[in-house]
Amino acid sequence: MAFLFKIIDKKDIDLVVPLIQKSNDHKIPEAVLKQRFAEMVNQNYECAGIFDGETLIGVSGLWFCTRHYSGKSVEPDHVFIEEDYRGKGLGKQLFEWIYNYVKLKGCESIELNTYVSNYPSHKFYHNEGFKILGYHFFKKL
Template identity: 70%
Template sequence: MAYTFEILETEKIELVIPLVYKLNNGKIDKAVLMERFSDMITYNNYECAVIYDGSKLIGVTGLWFCTRHYSGKSVEPDHVFIDENYRGKGLGKQFFEWIYNYVKDKGCEAVELNTYVSNAASHKFYFNEDFKILGFHFLKKLKK
């Protein structure tokens, strides 16, 4: 099968909401996700990469670009998700190869990411992609 990898136009950002909703197991309301994505697309350092099977959107990741003192210009794939029916077929590897080439062309020297502790399948994938564990990601929710 031929899949299409591309950067999603910002005016189509609502298309990724169902996939990101699944990624979070429905724990974040779709309206909240839409509000957050509407904000995210306004930043100059965010792009949304997607996978299409024909006209069907089957995969997504955000790409956050920055420069870090320890790694130089880098990109952080965020909210990586591929539809369950397309997993285990090498599509993730193809998607990341496309991402590596895309971000190298933009001058990136490194790729770094976070993944949920409970997502063991993603850990295996990233180890196979030669990612190394550099540290821990901490989160503190601020009270309103």
């Protein structure tokens, strides 16, 4: 089975909303997600997609920035693959695609956050060579 990995065009960003809703148990309303993604695509954000034919089955946001301690970097965000496609090596393929893509854009490093309770992701990222460097704090205003 051949899958297509590509950056989702800004005009098609609403395609990601159903997957993002699944990834957060529909806690954020669709209209709010659409509005936020419409803003995000006009910032330093891109979204990589995994397609099975015409069907979007996986996503990873990519936030680009330059940090004093790591140089030009990318932060994968809201990584999600449809449940029926998990366990088939697609996560590893997606990250290989991301590594190659962001190197072409001049990135020197990758850093990311994952929820404390998302144990499968911890194992995945450790296996990908990521190291835990700190804590992510959040405060709702």
